Structure formats: C-alpha cells, structure tokens
Amino acid sequence: MTAYNRPAVNVDLKDVIGRAFYDSHRAIRSQSVHTVVEEGGRGSLKSSFCSVEIVLWLLKWPKSHALVMRQMGNTLEDSVYAQMLWAIAILGLTDSFIQKKNPLRLIYKPTGQTIYFRGLDDEMKIKGIKPQFGYIGCLWFEEADQLRRGENAVLSVKQSAFRGSGDNPTLTLISYNPPPNARNWANRYAREQQPGKLVHHSSYLDAPRKWLGKEFLDGADWLRKTKPLIYRHMYLGEMVGSGTQVFDNIVSRKITAKEIAGFDNIISGVDWGYYPDPWVFIRTYYHAATRTLYIFDEARGNKMQNAVTAEIVKGRVAPGELILADLSDEKACADYRSYGLRCWPARKGPGSRELGVRWLQGLNAIVIDPVKCPCVLQEFLEWEYEVAPDGTVLPCQSWLTGKGLGNMLRTPWPRIWHSGACRAIRGESAKMERRCQLGATPMQEGC
Numbered sequence: 272m273t274a275y276n277r278p279a280v281n282v283d284l285k286d287v288i289g290r291a292f293y294d295s296h297r298a299i300r301s302q303s304v305h306t307v308v309e310e311g312g313r314g315s316l317k318s319s320f321c322s323v324e325i326v327l328w329l330l331k332w333p334k335s336h337a338l339v340m341r342q343m344g345n346t347l348e349d350s351v352y353a354q355m356l357w358a359i360a361i362l363g364l365t366d367s368f369i370q371k372k373n374p375l376r377l378i379y380k381p382t383g384q385t386i387y388f389r390g391l392d393d394e395m396k397i398k399g400i401k402p403q404f405g406y407i408g409c410l411w412f413e414e415a416d417q418l419r420r421g422e423n424a425v426l427s428v429k430q431s432a433f434r435g436s437g438d439n440p441t442l443t444l445i446s447y448n449p450p451p452n453a454r455n456w457a458n459r460y461a462r463e464q465q466p467g468k469l470v471h472h473s474s475y476l477d478a479p480r481k482w483l484g485k486e487f488l489d490g491a492d493w494l495r496k497t498k499p500l501i502y503r504h505m506y507l508g509e510m511v512g513s514g515t516q517v518f519d520n521i522v523s524r525k526i527t528a529k530e531i532a533g534f535d536n537i538i539s540g541v542d543w544g545y546y547p548d549p550w551v552f553i554r555t556y557y558h559a560a561t562r563t564l565y566i567f568d569e570a571r572g573n574k575m576q577n578a579v580t581a582e583i584v585k586g587r588v589a590p591g592e593l594i595l596a597d598l599s600d601e602k603a604c605a606d607y608r609s610y611g612l613r614c615w616p617a618r619k620g621p622g623s624r625e626l627g628v629r630w631l632q633g634l635n636a637i638v639i640d641p642v643k644c645p646c647v648l649q650e651f652l653e654w655e656y657e658v659a660p661d662g663t664v665l666p667c668q669s670w671l672t673g674k675g676l677g678n679m680l681r682t683p684w685p686r687i688w689h690s691g692a693c694r695a696i697r698g699e700s701a702k703m704e705r706r707c708q709l710g711a712t713p714m715q716e717g718c
Contacts, residue, residue, distance in 0.1 A: 344390020
C-alpha cells in the first residue's frame, strides 16, 4: 500500500503537539516503531498528542481506520470522543468529519475512513467491527492502567483488530498515568524492552505554560508544597509506590559504556539455582564517596550445568574479576575456580540477609540499567513488606521462619490472623520493632 498526499493541515504541528513529543511524532512518521507508550502525569498533553496522531495517520493511509478504547464504554463520549473532536478541530478539519452516535464514530468525508470507539468492558463488541473497506490500522488504549485484563486485553484486541491488515502499516498508542505500584501491568509493560516499541514519559513541566492556564499551574504548585508525594504521582507521573515498598532509592536509567570503563573495582555475584529457582549472575560497582550502587549486567537461566554457566560468566567478566557466590554450593564455587574464574563463597552470619537489606536501604541510590538488567530491576521495585488486613505495614518477619500459622489454601485468612499464635507473634513483633535490622537500630542476635 502506498501513502497518498494528505490534505493540507493549516496549522503548525509545533503549536499542537508540544516540543516533548517531537521524537514520538518522528518515530511514527518514519514507521520506525509500531507501538508508542505515552506515560505521564496530569497536563502532560499525552492524550492531545495521541488524538492528533490518529487524525494524521488516517490522512496518510487512506485505507486505514482507527479504533479508540477505554475500559468503560459509558465514559467514551465525554473523554476520548471529545478528545478526538478537539484534535480534528485544532487541525482545521471539523468540516471534513461526520459525527455519529449509537454507536459512537467519526467518519472522514473524503474517503469514508472511520474512527470507532469502544469500551473494553465488552470485548466482543470489538470483534464485531467490520469496516466496509480497508483495515483497522490504528489503535489507541487511553487510561490503559485501568484495563481490567491488562496486557491480555491489549494483545487480544490487537490480534482481532489487526487480523485483516496484512502487510500494511499499523500503529498502537497506549497512554496512561503510571500507577504508584510497580507491580501494575502498565508499569511492567513500560519496562519491557521490545523491538518496535517506544516508551516516552512526559509531565506538565514539558508543556507550554500558556496551554495549561494559571489555575492548573497554581493547583500543581500548591500540591507540590503541601503534598509532595501526591504531586509527584499526579503531576509528574512518577511511580511513587504504595508505601510498602522495601526500597525507595531505586534509579532506573542506562549505565553507559563510558561509566563502566571508569569503574575501578567491579564485583560480580552468582546465586546458584537450577529449577524452578534460576541461576542468576549480576555485575555491580559500589561508589563509596556517593554511596551509590550500580547494577549494570545480569544473566539467568534454568537447568544449566556449572560448565555452561561458567562460560556465560567468562564472556562477561574481566580477567581476575572477583565473583562472590551463594554459600549453599561450595562445590559449584570450586568448579568455577577449576574453569579459571576467581569465585569464592560469600560467608554469611546470623541475620546477614536483613543487615544486607538495611545496608541497601541506606544507600543514596541503587542505579539499575533497565535494558541490561530488567529482571533485577523488577525484583527491586516490586519487593514489598507484608501488610495486615487493616492495611498496617508489618515489621520485619524474618524471625518467623519455621512458625507455621496455617494453610492459606484451606484456612480463611481472618481465622489465621485472629488465632492465638498469630496474636502472640504480632505482640512480639511490636516489642521487637525498635531492634529490627530494617528499623533504626541493629537487631539483636537471634532475631
């Protein structure tokens, strides 16, 4: 299929999409990506950008139709439908579109191309969309973090909607305000590196102030001063956590080859595993002056012999680089040494795990490369404290090892929580709170 000369748009796109979205626009225009994830806070203009790109897409590809979705169908008219009308108007094309309701749709007069609107509360309605010609080539999932089936919903819709596209170009737009919890599917999806996918973050700070208005800016500034955590989530679009995360000092960014070349004392680590727990390898560097830990390489796998994993490690470490390994398998350490690797077990004393966690929590930053170390990043971000039924965050429970309280597959949680044994443990936990290693002072031996 060849593109046609689209009608003249009598506006400067720089005055429509905002400077922060230039790279996203160029990527779509050049067809270097097929999926664009726009995450950001309130007033970041991500919805405005997506709606404009849909109109431009239809103008460029005259046999392509578009499908715009949110979770709830009863919210479409006042949200994405109104947003698309804004995009059409700002591009000077209001007279070129026919507005239809029951069901909601917008029809481009010159070609008959249609923008369909559907709620994902009834995915069967999407399967019923049959354009009179051409194919559905553009999808937009707005407020994607609210999708009940998460990525499964996206994959299902793409499979159904793009079925008749053949070799023609397609575009998927996904927009949302990042939820505070790292485990949310949208946050996980954004961290996953995939060919043809662009993830772009924006905030209201990237938008021209005159586009937002004084009232909006005053409200954001008031929240910044009075409730900074809410401000960071709502307006900056940051994944601030739910308040139960173990680590709040994680920095996800690319660690450059130039930085790595300057690391003078790299230490690698190995956690022995086979199946179902994986064998894991990481490379780290600790900068003492800034109290910053860098994690810049990882490898993992299941059901691999020591000789195989040793070859993987050899291809990643420098000659003579120290490798600290889990004490649980000293034979594996010996095997590594016989293969020419400087591998020694990490000696652990009582409470060493908790002391290690406390040390990590006390660092100024734990910098993790999201491309090279996606699994490590996910584990750090998603590690959370246990929470009681009333929402109370429980103190360190490492000392509970071996104290079975019941089978949660058979016994209702309230019965376990209110049992005598559990009440006794909660009472002891309260006593120990000040001497827990994850608290303000060292834990007593044997805790």
